[in-house]
Amino acid sequence: MTSNAQHELYQQVILDHNKNPRNFKKLENPTHFAEGYNPLCGDHLFVYLNVGRDGIIHDIAFDGSGCAISKSSASMMTQSLKGKTLPEAKKLFEEFHNLVLGKLKPDTDPHHLGKLAIFSGIWQFPSRIKCATLSWHTLNGAIQKVKSVSTES
Numbered sequence: 607m608t609s610n611a612q613h614e615l616y617q618q619v620i621l622d623h624n625k626n627p628r629n630f631k632k633l634e635n636p637t638h639f640a641e642g643y644n645p646l647c648g649d650h651l652f653v654y655l656n657v658g659r660d661g662i663i664h665d666i667a668f669d670g671s672g673c674a675i676s677k678s679s680a681s682m683m684t685q686s687l688k689g690k691t692l693p694e695a696k697k698l699f700e701e702f703h704n705l706v707l708g709k710l711k712p713d714t715d716p717h718h719l720g721k722l723a724i725f726s727g728i729w730q731f732p733s734r735i736k737c738a739t740l741s742w743h744t745l746n747g748a749i750q751k752v753k754s755v756s757t758e759s
């Protein structure tokens with residue numbers, strides 16, 4: 607794909623998920639949840655999980671408010687993680703983190719990111735990296751039972 611086509615796809619996907627975020631709701635009685643705040647941009651999200659005794663994420667949702675990048679990233683994260691185990695979720699978080707830092711090249715490095723690979727160019731915009739990773743840091747907090755996460759820490 608040319609970088610222009612890649613950028614266009616990126617914009618389309620961000621706009622779509624920002625307008626129609628998937629799994630945008632509060633879960634009643636979640637097994638895990640956390641609040642995430644990105645003071646640089648003002649993004650403020652909540653992530654909710656229902657993890658079964660089998661360790662599988664049976665349901666995942668988010669709500670709150672944020673910029674288009676933070677919302678679309680959270681929306682795509684929930685789509686990617688439903689049905690995955692917690693270790694698989696952690697692995698995907700690592701891959702996504704390396705992707706947005708430009709350390710993982712989705713065209714050549716092995717990964718399980720699927721559609722999340724569209725965030726590959728974001729390392730060129732350092733101020734937006736925290737927007738893209740906020741929901742993932744919040745997820746990580748929820749898994750580790752840390753109720754409140756700030757990207758500043």
Ligand code: ZN
Nearest residue numbers: 647649673737
């Ligand atoms: Zn943001």
